[in-house]
Amino acid sequence: MTGGRTIRCMKIRWPWRRRESTPAQNLISISDPALVELFSLGTPNFAGVDVGEGSALGLSAVYRAVALIAGTMGTLPMRSIRDTGDGQRQRMTSFLDNPGGQFGPTPYEWKETVMLHLLLHGNAFLKHIYGGAGQLLALEPIHPLCVSIDEAPDRPGGKLFKAYRQTGVNVGQVEEFDARTMTHIPALCTDGLRGLSPITVARNSLGTAIAGxxxxxxxxxxxxxxxxxxxxxxxxxxxxxxxxxxxxxxxxxxxxxxxxxxxxxxxxxxxxWTMTAKDAQFLESRAFSIQEIARWFGVPATLLMDPSAVSTWGTGVEIQYRGLARFTLGHWAKRIEERLSRLLPAPRFVEFDFAGLERPTPEQEIELLLKQTGGKPILTVNEARAIRNMPPVEGGDELMPAPEPEPEVSQSDPPEREEVPA
Incomplete structure (x- = not known):
């Protein structure tokens, strides 16, 4: 009793304390990224809504931008190359030809997953998979929400990675890695440890779009x-x-x-009411959010199917697509190339092949080749028929001689007149 009042304390019995065992199928692993996002405090923003991986991908513009960049990077060949010393390059084979391993994700899926981690969380963590002889066989992507980074001057690379992995049946275990056993690809970074998460930096823009x-x-x-x-x-x-x-x-x-x-x-x-949704610019704000998302991810709004985007035709669209490869995809590719090149013995290095993406139209390419060869034929008859999926013909494996140019007739010289007998 305090001050004439009686305070009664209620004892709370937590239900899980009375359980001696819990069925394994009802347990959730602590390494599940969805569980990490569920119990996180959320990303504060002006709109007052939680912005996370799931809610951000729920926006059609974000999903389209992420799928476009990650899918395009997945289609680019990732080559292992060696400089021969005489100014030439030689294509080499390495485990990066199939970085997911024999039973892991395909090369396209692996590149797409790595890019998805970078685009959403600003970090990609790749666990090294070694063979019996100590050779590096594959790189296993780990979800960024399951990995923490600490400074460790006594470890190679000065970083200690702790991954909360599921090793048994719904049993979580902490695995420790360093630069020898894990490759870390950060995005834009301010502290040298962890890359900035785009969905965290863009929390106000994404939060407004989600609220809309x-x-x-x-x-x-x-x-x-x-x-x-x-x-x-x-x-x-x-x-x-x-x-x-x-x-x-x-x-x-x-x-x-x-x-x-x-x-x-x-x-x-x-x-x-005199004030409608259009008067409050509700529809305009939702349309503007598409342009905001396009600006955050560096994707032209026309590729996000935005009907309000500036309409461009002909060379304007082609310039936009080339700008996407140069100023957006090129930056992401350089981060991956430099990190993966450290895993190959010198003088080998990794390089994405953008030739197919930046290739001009067939008409422009043929015209350029003809100019470079002085108008001489560059294909045999059978090579041209093979492009059209037609069978070869006899004698079609030799280049035909270039046709002789017709003599030019000067317009200043009058044509010769035939004499007509009297």
Missing amino acids: DRAAARQLSNGALIAGMVTPDEDVEPDEVKQIKAEIEQKVSGWENAGGIPVINRKLKFTP
Whole structure:
């Protein structure tokens, strides 16, 4: 008793303390990235919504931008090359021809996953998989939310990586790595340890877009397609007001009542609001969020299917696509190339082949080749037929001689006149 009042303490019994065993199928591993995101404090932003991997990918513009960059990088060949010393390059074979290993992800899936980790979380962690003889066989991507980084001056690279991995049946275990057993590819970095997460840096823009989607969904599910104030022509009691409001919302609110004709046995006067969603620039803000996301990821808005983007035709679209390869994909490729090149013995290095992506149109390429060869033929008949999936013909494996140019007739010289006998 304190101050004349009795304070009673209630003892809380946690339900899991009384359980001696829990079925294995009901357990969740602590290495699950979804669980890490669920129990995180969220990314604070002006819109007041949680921005994470799942919510960010729920935005169509983010999903399209990430899928476009990651998918395009996945299609680029990743070559292992050696400088021969005479200015030439020689293609070499290495484990990076299939970096996921024999039973791991395919080369396309591996490159796409690494890029997805970089685009969303700003870091890619690759666990080294060694063979029995100590040779490096593959690189296993680990989700960035499952890896922490600490400074460790006594370790190679000065970093200590701790990965919370699932090693048994729903049993989590902490694995420690350093530069000898894990390759870390950071994005834009300010502290030298961990790369900046794009979805964290862009939390305000993404949060506004997520809030806009939720507001639109709530307007269609719970809100009326018309907004205004209802005034009864007669006096009603407070309980009747609640009943009238519930009756109107039941017959008017929601997408299933769109276009319907409500019938209410009341004498009411409806006054619409003067401020609509368009006046509040709701639709304009949602369209602007697409351009914001395109700006964050460095993707032209036209590739995000934005109908409000500036319309460009011909060479304008081609220049935009070349700019994507040079100023967006090239930066990501350079980060991966330099980190993976450390895993190969010198003088070998890794390089992405952008030739197929930057190749001009067939007409432009043929015209360029003809100019470089002085107009001489560059294909045999059978090579041309093979391009068209046609069978070879006899005698079609030799280059045909270039046709002789026709003599030019000077326009200044008058044509010769034939003499007509008298």
